[in-house]
Amino acid sequence: MKRRTLSTAAAFAAATALLLTACGGGDDGSADSDQIEGAGQRSEQPSTSAEPAAPEQEKPDGVDVSLPADMKLVFDWDKPKDKNEAAAMDDAANFFRAIYHGVDKRSAENASVVAYATGAGLHYAQTQVKAWIDGGWTATGTLRHYDATTRSAGNGSSVEVAFCADSGKFFGKEVKTGKVLTTEPSIEDFDYYRIIMVKVPTSDTLWQASKVFVETKAAKCQ
Secondary structure: OOOOOOEOOHHHHOOOOOOEOOEOOOOOOHHHOOOOOOOOOOOOOOOOOOOOOOOHHHOHHHOOOOOOOOEEEEEEOOOOOOHHHHHHHHHHHHHHHHHHHHHHHOOOOOHHHHHOEOHHHHHHHHHHHHHHHHHOEEEEEEEEEEEEEEEEOOOOOEEEEEEEEEEEEEEEEEOOOOOEEOOOOOHHHEEEEEEEEEEOOOOOOOEEEEEEEEEOOOHHHO
């Protein structure tokens, strides 16, 4: 059985794959508008608590988002030419790294989660980390993200980052026993994300996820 990526808690405990859920609502067609939903949510740049040192490439913005060797997040996409969109895309990736860093460290209050999320995005991230912790699972394998697109709001302070994810080789692992919970490949391995990233007013480089929308069983990602 597979622990579904970024999912809710109850179904897996009943020995079924968990469905991804969106925080802040579903797809309302905002991608066709110049006004990006959730773009107005911001926070001050967060402080970070002391953690064990990590290699420099694993500490963007000075935040540790390192992962164990058997937990791989791949971001198979090209950066856009626009500076803000490229930065937002980078931190959308860091948002996901932060979630699984929190899973590995067994803490939804981990500094990495707080650094790369705000508002409904922070609630989403912490809910997902807690689901893994409460279930007694960590993750193992490779989670691939691809076919990314970006779209800026008119004021330049928010960017929608959309992409596919394939969790076909990414599984849950029982923390106590080390048992890997696998499933057969299926349409449930494919999901389509829209992440609303907002620029932190006190930083020239840091962007945070303010809302997360997920389309599960996304045939367009196969």
